[in-house]
Amino acid sequence: MARFLSAIAARLVIAVPYLWLLVFFLAPFLIVFKISLSEPALSMPPYMPAFDLADGISGLIEKVRTLSFGNYFWLLDDPLYTNAYLSSIWIAGVSTLITLAVGYPIAYGMARAPAAIRPTLLMLVILPFWTSFLIRVYAWIGILKPEGLLNQFLMFTGLIDEPLIILNTTTAIYIGIVYSYLPFMVLPLYSTLEKMDESLIEAARDLGCSRTSAFWKVTFPLSLPGVVAGCMLVFIPAVGEFVIPDLLGGSQTLMIGKTLWTEFFNNRDWPVSSAVAVILLLILIVPIMLFQRSQARSREAGR
Amino acid sequence: MAGSWGRFNIVSLVLGFAFLYLPIVLLVVYSFNESRLVTVWSGFSTKWYVELFSNRGLMDAAWVTARVAFLSATVATVLGTMGAIALTRYTRFRGRLLFSGMVFAPLVMPEVITGLSLLLLFVAINFDRGFFTVTIAHITFSMCFVAVVVQSRLMSFDQSLEEAALDLGATPLKAFFQVTLPVIMPAVVSGWMLAFTLSLDDLVIASFTSGPGATTLPMKIYSQVRLGVTPEINAVCTILIGIVATGVIIASVITKRQEVQRRRDEQAAARITA
Numbered sequence: 001m002a003r004f005l006s007a008i009a010a011r012l013v014i015a016v017p018y019l020w021l022l023v024f025f026l027a028p029f030l031i032v033f034k035i036s037l038s039e040p041a042l043s044m045p046p047y048m049p050a051f052d053l054a055d056g057i058s059g060l061i062e063k064v065r066t067l068s069f070g071n072y073f074w075l076l077d078d079p080l081y082t083n084a085y086l087s088s089i090w091i092a093g094v095s096t097l098i099t100l101a102v103g104y105p106i107a108y109g110m111a112r113a114p115a116a117i118r119p120t121l122l123m124l125v126i127l128p129f130w131t132s133f134l135i136r137v138y139a140w141i142g143i144l145k146p147e148g149l150l151n152q153f154l155m156f157t158g159l160i161d162e163p164l165i166i167l168n169t170t171t172a173i174y175i176g177i178v179y180s181y182l183p184f185m186v187l188p189l190y191s192t193l194e195k196m197d198e199s200l201i202e203a204a205r206d207l208g209c210s211r212t213s214a215f216w217k218v219t220f221p222l223s224l225p226g227v228v229a230g231c232m233l234v235f236i237p238a239v240g241e242f243v244i245p246d247l248l249g250g251s252q253t254l255m256i257g258k259t260l261w262t263e264f265f266n267n268r269d270w271p272v273s274s275a276v277a278v279i280l281l282l283i284l285i286v287p288i289m290l291f292q293r294s295q296a297r298s299r300e301a302g303r
Numbered sequence: 304m305a306g307s308w309g310r311f312n313i314v315s316l317v318l319g320f321a322f323l324y325l326p327i328v329l330l331v332v333y334s335f336n337e338s339r340l341v342t343v344w345s346g347f348s349t350k351w352y353v354e355l356f357s358n359r360g361l362m363d364a365a366w367v368t369a370r371v372a373f374l375s376a377t378v379a380t381v382l383g384t385m386g387a388i389a390l391t392r393y394t395r396f397r398g399r400l401l402f403s404g405m406v407f408a409p410l411v412m413p414e415v416i417t418g419l420s421l422l423l424l425f426v427a428i429n430f431d432r433g434f435f436t437v438t439i440a441h442i443t444f445s446m447c448f449v450a451v452v453v454q455s456r457l458m459s460f461d462q463s464l465e466e467a468a469l470d471l472g473a474t475p476l477k478a479f480f481q482v483t484l485p486v487i488m489p490a491v492v493s494g495w496m497l498a499f500t501l502s503l504d505d506l507v508i509a510s511f512t513s514g515p516g517a518t519t520l521p522m523k524i525y526s527q528v529r530l531g532v533t534p535e536i537n538a539v540c541t542i543l544i545g546i547v548a549t550g551v552i553i554a555s556v557i558t559k560r561q562e563v564q565r566r567r568d569e570q571a572a573a574r575i576t577a
Contacts, residue, residue: 017402030418032423105311132540138528179322185416261507
């Protein structure tokens with residue numbers, strides 16, 4: 001009896017989370033795809049269904065024939081959307097590189113720190129991640145706005161005479177993304193750098209490498225897994241970011257997450273926002289696969 | 304990696320941490336500012352905190368958020384722990400690749416996509432939007448974070464301990480609850496806390512999946528932030544930061560104590576067997 005119960009428990013351990021994710025993670029994507037193919041309508045829910053189970057098989061075939069990819073053509077035709085996709089990718093890419101440049105020295109410094117204080121440093125990097133994302137973005141409004149703290153400080157020191165306009169520009173979005181996602185970059189970098197064998201660098205130095213060339217020829221290539229994981233962890237969510245461009249960026253900066261939000265909440269166009277989401281997902285599928293692979297590899301190595 | 308800890312390293316750490324912490328510190332400091340103008344200091348005051356507690360809308364939203372966070376974190380911890388066990392213990396089952404994909408993908412999935420897709424699911428199955436839809440949405444993405452945290456602990460766990468229990472006649476179920484679970488408990492607890500704060504924090508997914516009567520605190524904060532920076536919002540944020548920081552510090556003290564206890568037990572055991 002006990003053995004029987006245990007066998008059932010083993011099944012359940014797999015089946016319950018599996019089913020949950022199938023129903024609440026995978027199935028919703030199929031619905032998004034379905035609705036992206038339907039026409040908008042002035043009703044609740046505001047779209048004409050593309051398929052209906054009640055139609056039966058013949059009805060289904062009929063529907064597939066008339067299926068409308070209209071939303072996609074419309075999206076790809078409208079420069080507003082193509083520009084939003086391109087500028088999202090650009091902004092996310094640039095901020096990922098800045099985050100890498102800012103995060104690498106921090107991770108390196110942590111990995112080189114005396115072993116006794118490393119856990120504390122790690123905790124200090126993780127702690128801001130626990131505080132609300134929204135709050136951290138909000139904090140920058142007070143700093144960056146024309147009469148904000150940064151401008152007050154710069155004018156006080158006499159570096160500038162007129163307040164810098166940073167809030168509501170793309171620069172503010174860069175600052176916001178770098179700031180919010182920095183821990184995501186530092187943690188994977190730190191974990192690869194910390195495991196690195198110091199004697200390799202010593203060997204390179206003994207063989208006549210300068211400090212800098214030892215870094216670029218030994219340390220950096222060995223830390224590439226961490227670099228890839230960190231960059232993916234920053235880049236992928238940043239492409240679809242909504243809160244940062246909405247609060248820090250101006251109305252002229254286009255990012256696709258914000259476009260989707262406006263399309264959905266302000267224009268109530270569900271089919272178009274679904275099509276926007278499907279294309280965004282298609283753009284991100286390669287980076288997501290890269291991320292999965294790097295995760296799987298590091299898990300295998302950890303065994 | 305040990306060795307020289309040069310000036311360059313120290314400077315980059317100091318600058319890095321200043322960048323991470325200064326904005327939060329400024330926010331907290333200015334929540335005690337007397338003036339309504341948030342960026343002009345005019346004296347210490349706690350009046351914004353007093354005003355906060357008489358703000359019905361904000362208090363209601365805080366209560367909704369607390370309930371959602373508690374319920375979703377608890378369910379997510381159970382599901383996420385099960386998922387982590389499935390991934391580490393059962394290396395071969397049908398659809399394992401899809402399963403691990405579904406566990407890792409939500410970690411990086413843009414929130415607007417997750418939120419929109421869940422909303423469309425709830426509409427498709429005619430599920431009334433409100434408290435429970437937000438909770439289900441939060442369970443779905445936070446269980447993946449729990450799974451990752453618990454999985455990394457499970458991988459460093461010495462499996463022979465569980466095998467010993469099984470050899471001594473324990474059923475697998477009993478072996479799990481009496482041997483494995485106590486060992487991975489710190490990871491489970493930190494998974495719960497992570498799920499709790501993720502839920503506490505979420506604006507985008509909650510905005511999509513919420514319905515009338517289930518406005519969460521981030522949604523409320525967001526609608527006020529759009530109108531501009533106000534000292535009340537600074538005060539709300541300070542309280543939230545305070546709660547989270549206290550939680551994290553308490554948790555780390557507990558884990559440290561457990562670690563010390565465990566080491567002492569191991570030493571004692573070693574002395575007996577020696």
